[in-house]
Amino acid sequence: MYQFVKYTLMFFLASLSLVSCTQKQGNKIKVGFSQAMTTDDWRKQMNSSIKIEASLRPEVDLYISDANNNIQKQIEDIEKFISNRVDVIIVSPIQSKPLTAVVEKSIKAGIPVLVVDRKIEGENYTAYLGADNIEIGRIAARYIISHSKGSGKIVEITGASGSSPAYERSLGFVQVVNENKRFKIENTIHGNWEGESVKASLKSILGQNKDIEYIFSHNDRMALSAWETAKTLGLEKKIKFLGVDGLNTVSGGIELVKNDILDGTILYPTGGNEALKLALKIYNKEPFAKNNILNTIVIDRNNAEIIENQMDKVDQQQAVIESQQGAINVQEKEYASQNNLVRLLSFFLVIILSLTIYSIYSTISISRKKKQLEKINQTVIHQNNEIQEMAKIADRSNEAKLNFFTGLSHEFKTPITLIMSYVESLIENDKIKGTVLIDEVKLIHKNSNRLLRLINQLLDFRKIEEQKFTLRAINTKVYDFTNEVMTNFKGEASRRNIDFQLICKNKNLELFMDRSLMDKVYFNLLSNAFKFTPDNGKIVISITENQDNSVKISFKDSGIGIPENELSNVFSPFFKASNNNKNSSGIGLHLSKEFVLLHHGNIELKSKQGSEFVITLLKGSSHLEPSEIINAAENLNRIPNLITDYLEEDTEFKEAVLTSESEKHTLLVIEDNTDLVAFLKSKLSGEYVVHTSDGSDAFEKAMEIVPDIIICDINLVDKDGYEISKDLKKDLRTSHIPIIILTAQSNKESVLKGLQSGVDQYLTKPFSLAILKQSILSLLFNREKLRYYYTNNIYRVEPESKFGNPEQSFITKMNDLINKNVENPKFSVEDLADKLGVSRVQLYRKVKAIIGINISDHINNVKLEKAAELLKSNEMNISEIAYALGFTSPNYFSTAFKNKFGISPKEYKSSN
Template sequence: MYQFVKYILLLFLASLILTSCRQKQGDKIKVGFSQAMTTDDWRKQMNSAIKIEASLRPEVDLKISDANNNIAKQIEDIERFISNKVDVIIVSPIQSKPLTAVVEKSIKAGIPVLVVDRKIEGENYTAYLGADNIEIGRIAARYIISHSKGSGKIIEITGAKGSSPAYERSLGFSQIISENKRFKIENTIQGDWEGESVKTPLKTILLQNPNVEYIFSQNDRMALSAWETAKTLGVENKIKFIGVDGLNTVNGGIELVKNGVLDGTILYPTGGNEALKLALKMYNKEPIPKNNILNTIVIDQNNAEIIENQMDKVDQQQAVIESQQGAIKVQEREYASQNNLVRLLSFFLVIILSLTIYSIYSTISISRKKKQLERINQTVIDQNNEIQEMAQIAQRSNEAKLNFFTGLSHEFKTPITLIMSYVESLIENEKIKGTALIDEVKLIHKNSNRLLRLINQLLDFRKIEEQKFTLRASNTKIYDFTNEVMTNFKGEAARRNIDFQLICKNKNLELCIDRGLMDKVYFNLLSNAFKFTPDNGKISISILENQDNTVRISFKDSGIGIPENELSNVFNPFFRASNNNKNSSGIGLHLSKEFVLLHQGTIELKSKQGTEFVITLLKGNSHLQPSEIVNNAENLNMTPNLISDNLDIETDVNQGIAISESEKHTLLVIEDNIDLVTFLKAKLSGEYVVYTSDGSDAIEKTMEIIPDIIICDINLVDKDGYEITKELKKDLRSSHIPIIILTAQSNKESVLKGLQSGVDQYLTKPFSLSILQQSVSSLLFNREKLRYYYTNNIYRVEPESKFGNQEQSFITKMNDIIKMNVENPKFSVEDLADKVGVSRVQLYRKVKAIIGINISDHINNVKLEKAAELLKSNNMNISEIAYSLGFSSPNYFSTAFKNKFGISPKEYKSSN
């Protein structure tokens, strides 16, 4: 029953669609019209005439393409008509020769071509329609000869070069003139059908030859321009002007004749309606002449008004026709809408009947199966509940195991990092260098690094599973990055006589990568290569730029390779190849692939005579999210200088980037344990200028040096770390300095007390040196962000803002004092320091630390802001403003103002 109803519906719907398609499509005659341009009224009238004629013939589908006087576009338009297989093509050529080939192509494709107005070279077209341009030239010449009463000197203004009407009109005109010896064409001006091309050359000719009697222009626009040029010389009444076109428009030929501007114009009919009639005859294969000539007449004062009235009546009739056609189209749309409505109602009626029948059948069928479905449904619900309960139990169990596993891995990191810190100190100890003990210490360091890397891999795997990785990419010279990582493996390569090479043509090539994550990818791939490559083998890294804006990084070795049937499983977690008899966690390659995918790259594996891993990365950073991109300064050198897994490589632990003393931040360590102070100073002196205090003079030393950051213990000689922190945070001179508490007290109450005293970071002993270094770096970075905030909001700090209360109060108070004294020329930095309650040196350091500029520049900026307000009010001149604000001279004021605002005070005042 259901199938029967479905078939009825489908049959009815198909018939409805087919009927609708037949009504919509029908058999249309497709006519393509390639118009040269529509920059003048004559072309617009041609388009209007052909559209009206097409509207009277519903069987015609007319498409008009405007070439905009561009030959290449006109050829392209005709090519499109040919490819769309129109029935007839009408062409109004821009120039004769360039369009000959494409017209011949249309004829060969079996599409007849009607050429209108202008001809092409040769006779390879179906028919031509237009006025006889040679005869138009002759008519103009005869008119001049019959009406001439003067010198007989004539100037001819032709159309564009290469245009057939221009050539033919000039030919006919010269034929008649040459037959009469009294008349002579004194000069010929090469125009381009537009008026502007006439003025300059005509003015020169008229100045040299004022006795010209007639000017014949090959269209009315150029004739009007010739008259305007003669008028500028005062000779417009001595010369008679003849034009061609005879349009009944504003500034058309008929109006110009009636107004006495032109002596006469030759009617050049557009032939729009005749063109479409001829096109339909060509489509129906009716016999038509090759050349179809439109009639023309001379329009002068005798008949201009009569012809204008006739043309007005034609225009009125055309307007009536267009109105009637619009009404017919409205009725057709209403009919089509009503017809569709009837069909739609019929369709719905069939659907309703079908659904009624189907509902009766369904009711009977459903009543039988209802009880059976209820039983099945209850069984499914019970089974689903059991599955969900089991899944929740399994998920809780799995989550508990993973949390224990992750927590235990984190517990391993702290003692290992502490071991490594002290082992590094032992390696640097001069007393054990050169002794047998140094090898044992390096072995401890190597295995500590190995264990730390394995633990980091396990934690990375957990983070990948939870999708907690965030890319921190920056522009990196990939050659230098690769070479730096390779340095850690060169000792092993030399020991085992392995040919270890880097191939790269462009050493300055930059990629946007997360150095920390990409370092892990490199280490995993190179560790595997060295692990499975025999002695005297070969390992190479090649970097190649591709033409598709990508870079290909290849890691190739001459090792044992991977069985072909196992290649697809290599990147799966915990996979181990059948020919791998070495210890392996099985997650290194899985992590490498995930890290490459985070960069929107790909990694592939090839294994023939060894193994080759190919990483493909995109150039630039447009493929990354803005949150994934950091500045080079923010992206710390994440490439760890660690010894690779299972390798006997010696490295210099303390390789760092040399920083000049003037560029270093200042750091004050307040600690009474001399050994710890010595250790911290040794470790941090490379990046910071380190000062120390045992706590007895902590406050005084802080006020003396105003450091960029402080590391402070709690248990000290005189005052504990909490008291020192409270005093420093309350003092205006030091409130901006970030403080890190470094203590063995790790209970909740101690941490809470430290945070309440105003510390910025609380770290417990035994501490990780890398965490301490990163904490210092992060706090300084946040201080830079605070400075950026004040620098960009320095003149609009609001009291209700919650961002940096101490610094905000200081800045607000300082700005208020400066603004109150901005017009006091004797107000100095010493006066300001005295009013805010600090010394001149402390004021300088405080302002420099918060907003990054010296106090003198800041005062000048406030004065310049006040100057801008005074310039806007327009009550004082520039010199008065300069002296009122304490500037030594107006010139110095103008220079300072332009440096700040980019324009001079005079320009600023004018613009406001």
């Protein structure tokens, strides 16, 4: 009984899999076709023929993308095919050179590329299929020579510049014509494959030289346009026209020959079906030729009708094939459906029979097995739950460790900020300058910088592990960059009498590099060199160009070197050489190698009589992805990173004094670190009225104080700094207040998120107090400039630009409302506030903050501006204008007008 049940279940599973298999399609061959354009009939015919061929091959999935004659879109289409991992890519290039790099990328990714119609530069493609364009040019020339009975003067109309067919057809045509001295190419017109591109030039040529016998155009569309141009001059019967394509379409080459418009056209086969056949050969690893040439013939009045009939028959046969293919597909679906139904019925019959037999067996054994199965099931469930729980705990523990590791590293930056800021203050203290203490203070500052660099290396190590680094390469003069980094070590070299040299023959040599990452590589290598080189030693940086388009940057020292058997482990994380008795984290060289690899370069170590690290980088930018390159403008707009940009510089503090002596600007510091709050308050209280918040009441305090500027941390008690900044920038009452983010988070994502929240400045800890003070001054100065602009242009403020300035939008809306109601004496400040959706107090504060005057004065100024316009128009007298604009009396109006414009209304009216 047990064996019977076993075999029944096996049959059950086999039947189930058989039914499911009938419903699954096999793996299809994915073919991506990047078409240059479909604006002409030739391209449409190519698409049609490749679709028909694909319809006959059910194992093929064909994807066609149309670039619309846009080279950038064609590159993106091919990139998409690569990312979607198609099996073969067919490309009909718009231009040769721009597509070379992306085709090579596909080849490197293991995806073969079949180039059709036009070639790319070089031979780095799988195969080419198309007509021999040089031979087409030769055939055209031979045809003209053999049929010429006139002057032998020829005009050639070429295709678009940069197109390989245009170049090759012209090359073959010129070769044959130049061999026969009776014939001469009088003029060459460079078209763009479209008819309109040749008319103006050809009309000028034919107007000057009416003795032209033949016009050879690189396609039939331009040939038709040439005939139309000749017709306007009455020369269409005298000149013979020869084109290329030979399409069997309305206004195609064959029809133009039959209608005696063209003397002949050269058949340029599309090769769509042949392209798909060749692509499948490549996929199936069958033998194929790299260059596959399609045959061509000349179509003239002798054979045009025959070829047209043949093509019509082919089209009819293709239509029949498509119809039959559709019918076959319908039959296959019906067959598959019926077959599945039969299998399903058979399957159910087997199930019913099996269940009948098994039910008899089950009733006998179920009572004995039930308890045992339940017990086993409970054990398995319990064990599975335990495993899942342990996995979750392990994941949480690992994530917690990583977050603790990163968070702790970030937390180190705040106390380092306090240490470095206080030390910088001590360095600038006149009482300490010139004393013996100054050297000790500078030593503290130097070691604080060293500690900060170690923390940054730990954070970089985490980012490398998570693959979060993005290369931002810019064209850089290597000599200047190297010399700039060396400046930080020249003091140490001088103190220890180390011969520190830079050797570079070409001081204008340029490389694409990420300056921030390469700066870290230089610092790591030079720090190691100085650490292990004895006093009176030698450190040499040499930059040399190689013949293989690469550059070698060598860092050679006369230090203790590294044992030969340990050289292979030098770039491993946390490695420490056996002869190294100095403190070392062991991740500097590992990070250096990773950063060099990000540049698609290489770093190696030689250790004989000291150590020599050699970095090899490629010239140019062809080895980099477009997303890895930035331009100079982007680099100039980069957010300064105070962690690295100012790490080794001696900051010269220049205490700035606010120009306003009547009152201090108010400053709100939102920070939960009490030590840092105390430090900022002590350093900024001299210039500003400083208010503080730990973040729990930040929004309320900002509403209460309405400060001139806000300094805010990101990691706070209740809301984070991003949310607080976003809320303040959205609120009408506080949107004008500049916000400075001051945080330990220095990665690109955090900076971007901060700027998206509307903050005006993003500074990272540890920060330079001088730079923080200057940032505050700059933002307040810019706010004053904006206020000055609004005050002097308040009646000419344009609607907000596409950048979305909320103050500009607010003032524009407010001015519109005032101007609409300027002649309404009952219109009050309360009415204006109500229409703007704010309270009277909020309106007063907002206007005062933006333009520096109260709202009543502003409304009065608008009325006076309107009065000036009315006085110029001379349609009303002074009293009428005064009462119309809501002034209580003409005398009060005259006094207010004179205070604003310096002359009375009467004098103003007379002067205008």
